[in-house]
Amino acid sequence: MSIRRLDEETIGQIAAGEVVERPASVVKELVENALDAGARRVVVEIEEGGKRSLRVTDDGTGMSGADALLALERHTTSKLRTIHDLEAIATLGFRGEALPSIAAVAVLEILTRTREALTGTRVLARPGQLPEATAAACAPGTQVKVTELFSNLPARAKFLKTPGSEASQVAEVVTRLAIAHPHVSFRLHHGAKRLVQTAGGGALEQTLAEVWGPERAGGLIPVAGGQGGVKVHGVVGTARQSTPSRHYQLFFVGRRWIKSPSLRFALDEAFQGVLPAGQFAPAVILVEPAAGSADVNVHPAKWEVRFRDERLVRAAVTGAVRAALGLPRTRAPVQEWTPPGAVRDLSAGSLALVWEPVRPAATGEWEVLGQVFGSYILAVEGSRLFIIDQHAAAERACWRRLATTA
Ligand SMILES: Nc1ncnc2c1ncn2[C@@H]1O[C@H](COP(=O)(O)OP(=O)(O)OP(=O)(O)O)[C@@H](O)[C@H]1O
Ligand SMILES: [Mg+2]
Structure with a gap:
């Protein structure tokens, strides 16, 4: 040829x-x-x-x-x-x-x-x-x-x-x-x-209300932070506004919309323990990397960015979002927890779980039934059954302790 x-x-x-x-x-x-x-x-x-x-x-x-x-x-x-x-x-x-x-x-x-x-x-x-x-x-x-x-x-x-x-x-x-x-x-x-x-x-919140409607855009929490020369700002929603799709999660680098599995991961990290798996809060995250630390010339349509220090950018996003949500910067390791009485592992049976947002109004006596999948505590209070994410609970307890001693 x-x-x-x-x-x-x-x-x-x-x-x-x-x-x-x-x-x-x-x-x-x-x-x-x-x-x-x-x-x-x-x-x-x-x-x-x-x-x-x-x-x-x-x-x-x-x-x-x-x-x-x-x-x-x-x-x-x-x-x-x-x-x-x-x-x-x-x-x-x-x-x-x-x-x-x-x-x-x-x-x-x-x-x-x-x-x-x-x-x-x-x-x-x-x-x-x-x-x-x-x-x-x-x-x-x-x-x-x-x-x-x-x-x-x-x-x-x-x-x-x-x-x-x-x-x-x-x-x-x-x-x-x-x-x-x-x-x-x-x-x-x-x-x-x-x-x-x-x-x-000029205000991001107003533009979001115009394009997403006031309902979805209402009550979003402003994000402003960063580390190591990476600036992060934007808004995030709460568990109440979460949906089963990532449609309302948008990432921008230098005002350019990008597809970024890495920033998605950083956002998921930030929301871990706050949202059940498969639920996603709306988020608009704008990242301004330090000059010379990002390459936008990766794809002809420019929807991909390569960061010189990807871990730093991820940490900056996770940290800024967690701070906005009032959570500690990093997740505390789970402490070994033994429920009172005999612990039964209930995961062997087939359990169909339906997620509901946590209602923190529970008071009174709890009876712990046991633990499933090694990380969820099942407890009953009267006629109500609670499934508690052990990791999130440990974090919240730790955060409360810190907040009250600060
Ligand atoms: N709406 C506009 N107003 C003023 N100048 C424009 C406009 N559109 C294009 N131009 C001029 O024409 C040039 C060529 O545009 P074109 O979109 O082809 O390339 P580019 O924007 O420079 O790069 P890219 O291919 O990455 O978009 C631009 O650099 C700019 O100077
Ligand atoms: Mg152009």
């Missing part, structure tokens, strides 16, 4: 495959550009889940005509000069690839004007054709419209889901960006329907 050099169009389409998966990924890139341009208002409008068209309008810096044309070429960026700049990157973008990638698989129209310019520019780009620029009247800022997504890649287009499903993925993306940027006002419309709206007042 002989080796051939790929043509520019094919190279562009392959590169696009890494960042442009569906309408939601296009919206993510365009909104990130708007935020990097200092926008305070971002409006996203999609039709048929973004499959027919999507448009992102911002009131950011805008671009000159020459820059708007240059932005469509591969590896052109205003955000990075050398790889060393990545150590302290403050922008969401840096690869100079998003706009050319979108233009490789869709029709892209940019309407943009800087604040100083008297007129704006319209740039129209079609896959495989040179972009054209013309003068156009428009407000300061930038509007990017994307139509005919994947019309030149029918195999990709087939993987897109129903408009409703694509729209909800767009809503997820806009919601995460809004949560990470409470000082920016966001709006997302799907046809005539408004899916997301935030006021951009």
Whole structure:
């Protein structure tokens, strides 16, 4: 087999495959550009889940005509000069690839004007054709419209889901960006329907109430802490607000939403003994690592971050969340505990356990029945049966002791 050099169009389409998966990924890139341009208002409008068209309008810096044309070429960026700049990157973008990638698989129209310019520019780009620029009247800022997504890649287009499903993925993306940027006002419309709206007042709690609803966002506990140069802030819920899914647990590093099994683990660690297994409290955790200690250039879509000292970041998150919950920083080791009377191990029989939040109103005489699975104490008080997490109980007792002697 002989080796051939790929043509520019094919190279562009392959590169696009890494960042442009569906309408939601296009919206993510365009909104990130708007935020990097200092926008305070971002409006996203999609039709048929973004499959027919999507448009992102911002009131950011805008671009000159020459820059708007240059932005469509591969590896052109205003955000990075050398790889060393990545150590302290403050922008969401840096690869100079998003706009050319979108233009490789869709029709892209940019309407943009800087604040100083008297007129704006319209740039129209079609896959495989040179972009054209013309003068156009428009407000300061930038509007990017994307139509005919994947019309030149029918195999990709087939993987897109129903408009409703694509729209909800767009809503997820806009919601995460809004949560990470409470000082920016966001709006997302799907046809005539408004899916997301935030006021951009600056407070995380307010933005959460706007995107999650006041019920879920009410009573969240602020988190503020950190260690070893890692800053952690955000909010966490309590056992009362827990659900059986991790849907409301979000992690951000440098205001960038990331998928992080490691930070999930840190959060689970913090909640151990507070929540039954399989229950998850809502949490928004924003991590600011020390400059140069995190690498965001791991995945083209940038939803992965590598930390130089992962253990330190995990400890910082666990510590900050536990402090917010009023728990000691680390879990105390379980003390050997022998219930009074004969201990019976009840785990041999098949027990179907249903979890209920602890009701601390129990008073009076307890009769300990025994222990199951080596860590839960079964006790009865009158006609009520209690299942006590021995570890959590030991911790609480220890915390009380410390709190009363402090
Ligand atoms: N909404 C916008 N407002 C102002 N300038 C913009 C906007 N969108 C893009 N640009 C300019 O176009 C350039 C190219 O954008 P593009 O998204 O392709 O790359 P990037 O943001 O630099 O990096 P990445 O590929 O990681 O997103 C940006 O660096 C920026 O200068
Ligand atoms: Mg970008």
